Amino acid sequence: MSDVCLIGTGMHPWGKWGRPFTEYGTAAARAALADAGADASEVDFVSGAATVRGGYPGFVAGAAFARALGWRGQQVASSYAACASGAQAIAAARARLLAGLSDMALVVGAESAPKGFFAPLGGDRPDDPDWLRFRLLGAANPLYFALAARRRMELHGARPEDFAAVKAKNAAHGAANPMARYRKRTTAGEVLASPVVADPLHLLDVCATSDGGAALVLVREEDARRRGADPVRLAGLSAAVPEYPVAEPEMPYLAGDPPRAEDGDTGGRAPRFREANARAAFEEAGVGPEDLDLAEVYDLSTAMELDWYEEIGLCPRGGAEGLLRDGATRVGGRIPVNPSGGLASFGEAVPAQGIAQVCEVAAQLRGRAEPERRVEGARVGIAVNQGLFGHGSAAVLTR
Amino acid sequence: MSDVCLIGTGMHPWGKWGRPFTEYGTAAARAALADAGADASEVDFVSGAATVRGGYPGFVAGAAFARALGWRGQQVASSYAACASGAQAIAAARARLLAGLSDMALVVGAESAPKGFFAPLGGDRPDDPDWLRFRLLGAANPLYFALAARRRMELHGARPEDFAAVKAKNAAHGAANPMARYRKRTTAGEVLASPVVADPLHLLDVCATSDGGAALVLVREEDARRRGADPVRLAGLSAAVPEYPVAEPEMPYLAGDPPRAEDGDTGGRAPRFREANARAAFEEAGVGPEDLDLAEVYDLSTAMELDWYEEIGLCPRGGAEGLLRDGATRVGGRIPVNPSGGLASFGEAVPAQGIAQVCEVAAQLRGRAEPERRVEGARVGIAVNQGLFGHGSAAVLTR
Amino acid sequence: METAPWIARGADGPHLLGSRCTACGAVSFPPDRAHCRDPHCPGGDPVVAALPRRGRIWSFTDCRYPPPPPYVPPTDPFEPFVLVAVELDGPGPIVLGQAPPGTALSSLRIGAPAELVEGTAAGPEGRRFPVWQWRPLPDGGGDAQTAGGVR
Amino acid sequence: METAPWIARGADGPHLLGSRCTACGAVSFPPDRAHCRDPHCPGGDPVVAALPRRGRIWSFTDCRYPPPPPYVPPTDPFEPFVLVAVELDGPGPIVLGQAPPGTALSSLRIGAPAELVEGTAAGPEGRRFPVWQWRPLPDGGGDAQTAGGVR
Ligand SMILES: [Zn+2]
Ligand SMILES: [Zn+2]
Secondary structure, three states, X not given: OOOEEEEEEEEEEEEOOOOOHHXXXXXXXXXXXXXXOOOHHHOXXXXXXXXXXXXXXXXXXXXXXXXXXXXXXXXXXXXXXXXXXXXXXXXXXXXXXXXXOOOOEEEEEEEOOOOOOOOOOOOOOOOOXXXXXXXXHOOOHHXXXXXXXXXXXXXXXXXXXXXXXXXXXXXXXXXXXXXXXOOOOOOHHHHHHOOEXXXXXXXXXXXXXXXXXXXXXXXXXXXHHHHOOOOEEEEEEEOEOOEOOOOOOOOOOOEOOOOXXXXXXXXXXXXXXXXXXXXXXXXXXXXXXXXXXXXXXXXXXXXXHHHHHHHOOOOOOOOHHHHHHOOOOOOOOOOOEOOOOXXXXXXXXXXXXXXXXXHHHHHHHOOOOOHHHOOOOOOEEEEEEEOOOOOEEEEEEEO | XXXXXXXXXXXXXEEOOOOOHHHHHHHHXXXXXXXXXXXXXXXXXXXXXXXXXXXXXXHOHHHHHHHHHOOEOOEEEXXXXXXXXXXXXXXXXXXXXXXXXXXXXXXXXXXOOOOOOOOOOOOOOOOOHHHHHHHHHOOOHHHHHHHHHHHHHHHHOOOHHHHHHHHHHHHHHHOXXXXXXXXXXXXXXXXXXXXXXXXXXXHHHEOOEOEEEEEEEXXXXXXXXXXXXXXXXXXXXXXXXXXXXXXXXXXXXXXXXXXXXXXOOOOOOOOOHHHHHHHHHHHHHOOXXXXXXXXXXXXXXXXXXXXXXXXXXXXXXXXXXXXXXXXOOOOOOOXXXXXXXXXXXXXXXXXXXXXXXXXXXXXXXXXXXXXXXXXXXXXXXXXXXXXXXXXXXXXXXXX | OOOOOOEEEEOOEEEEEEEEEOOOOOEXXXXXXXXOOXXXXXXXXXXXXXXXXXXXXXXXXXXXXXXXXXXXXXXOOOXXXXXXXXXXXXXXXXXXXXXXXXXXXXXXXXXXXEEEEEEEEEOHHHXXXXXXXXXXXXXXXXXXXXXHHOO | OOOOOOEEEEOOEEEEEEEEEOOOOOEEOOOOOOOOOOOOOOOOOEEEEEOOOEEEEEEEEEEOOOOOOOOEOOOOOOOOEEEEEEEEOOOOOEEEEEOOOOOOHHHOOOOOEEXXXXXXXXXXXXXXXXXXXXXXXXXXXXXXXXXXXXX
């Protein structure tokens, strides 16, 4: 099977700009087309990552971006999966290209975020777990992150200082990234001195919400070669739901699933969806965690970054703290994680974030990241994230 | 290129049942799997058509259906395009199958609709044309339908009696369809005697909103043959945006685009997106309008059905009234349109409707429609619809 | 939305503000902000531009039932209103607007001239805001039918 | 939502109502309505079932800033509250719940026992409705750590 390649990436800087999401998305799309050396008229598929916070145009983001860029009768799609929206939009584009249904796909995601905690839509919706968790329990996102962080402390000996060290590492990376919203170094001490949001997590442990936009231009590998582009191979991609039962009460659920009676307390547990997606993407790509030169992981909280180390196979369960403390995941270390600065430096722009992760991995594989945060000679990278409702995605890129 | 085939279809009857959308979707999915003779464990891709009216689970409909059916780690997607959501979900499934990324796809769409006019979400959103059209103009959907209907009367001599005759025809078809919500015959006189909603359209000219669910099981053609299934070929599919400029103020816009200066008043006009989608789907399928045995068209209003006759090529511009008056589009006529009963008999269940149209075409091509509304010996059918924002879709199925 | 969007007063009366592209001249309403939407455009900036305040009726209808929120009916009980689509002179875009209260549906004809007037619309909590409306004009005759009939 | 969902009073005190599959025994909270969610299930119906009212603390945290709507803070000014995840005996599902007001974070330990009590939550316009809460119990010692630590 032929592979699909990225030949152009583009971003609108993250921030709180207060403009419609379409402006960020079209700016990113124009940048991606320019980077690809492609004309907009070559695009025959526009794959939008939708946003639920931009009114109706956000729901039909693919069409909204296509219109803003100039309607040309392109095939169009709009995908939504919360934070995994970007990955699903990329997956839609990859499938069309591999199927030969389209020859050049433009993937775009953008968000214009409200301030503060993410909150559900209005109305009374007692069938909606996302509504119930707020109304019944006040369980905003950071509380879910904090439950997992506390659990990690108990099981693996993580300390608040480790969480803070994740932030310090990522902030140092992000300080050199012109696309990041927060471009200053942060010390672990500053994290620990920031107010506690949800014990054990401090304000600086939890990612903010941002405006931003990101876009990719994708073609089949032979077309990338023919064009003389500077391509990055999208070698593996997975956007899967978990396997039942899922023990953890994943956001936004009120409860997890108990184990099957015949499995007993510990038996028959499928890998968590994050591990499963990473495994599936590695398998498609024909590489493994040992081949990775860098990883972009979804650090909704600093503690969650440590979970990811294990879930993508950088170390065994319980090994993340050691990896972090050894400096292995810093730029310059054995396996840099979030050289972009991660969500710690960006703040989350939901449908754009998964695409931005892929932009970052591509920049590193192309040797184009700023020198201070460059992973020299990188040839294999992964980008992983998670949506609400216990589903997520993983993308493996190779050079 | 191999084709993709439907090997199973399933529906939950349309109505106003007042239950969560996931229940309709899973019921339809189970019916489709049973029809396909497939086990749920064979499905490796769940493609959900999203709903914006079901809370957060509606946005991530693919994952919500996968969860309700029992999470198995399947790849998943959620597509949204208003009324064209179902078509985009089918398109996502087809692409994955053709690319060889998945082997069996389950496409599901379902809606639990509020009563009355569709209204936009809450909040103040002056950047959202769907909000603006209500706040500034009170331009609910039927008003857009009525502007087009009045235009049709002016240009092509349509009469309110013609519109009413469309309803009578479709109601007669739907009366024999156990999946339809309205299963009684309606006379043209009853339509004309119903209250005017937006002149020239009466209450019975405009489709209602319903609950319902529809699902498809798709595999590649060689797998369909190997399974000994009763397959229908998904021979062409298009879900495209229009080409600029679009003269008509399509829902929900406040205005259309003027012609390009150099084109003058009449020149350089691209085909409308509905025509363009139908042409693209015909082209992929290698057939033309002259090969059609039946058509399912999106009769949001009775008058709109007449526009579709011309846009899918059943007759030249201005010929629809003649076709209707001749009885050609009745079951038993030369080219039956909406043998299911159409939206007139179903009422619209947004993300399910496009999938239901395909279920109907498949039922006809398989010779399984109820005798009173069966199109005998049908081998080629089309299903067309339109979303908001001027984009839509067309699917050509062959036997 | 407390103030009227996109209405300005010129010497000859009120008109709409749209955008016009500095490169290709493409006109858009409401105004485009960031980029021209014509895909053939060599690349221009949309600048605010006054649109013609007259045009020809492209189609029309009325609304007999109260639209849902965020529409706020200006009267209680609800009074039906007329909605008109006018193709601006030029030809410019076809722009939707309500007709002034009291306009009879029977006074409208496709192809007949209409002009923009300022009216008021209702917002939440009894607030009013200015909005454009299309007032039908006495029929100029001959070519009106043609102009409106082409598109 | 005016009434407490999924709480019932048994002989030994209040407990949650979940669902149990008639075929495979799968337990779900909140209750499944239409179908069992275990993909290996031969096909059973979810019936309402009382869940154990005790379990072990799986994790816990607190909420120092007021959550956004539809949460309604029961006090003004907002008082931080404690959120607990309890793995029900059985083992049953891990279920989230607030701890009763006044519960100190320092009184909680992963693996320690907890039991369900009825509390009240705030709704719009000053309304209150009953809701389940997790009250930590004096630590039973030995195996508690293990039971809570496995998952
Ligand atoms: Zn231009
Ligand atoms: Zn079961």
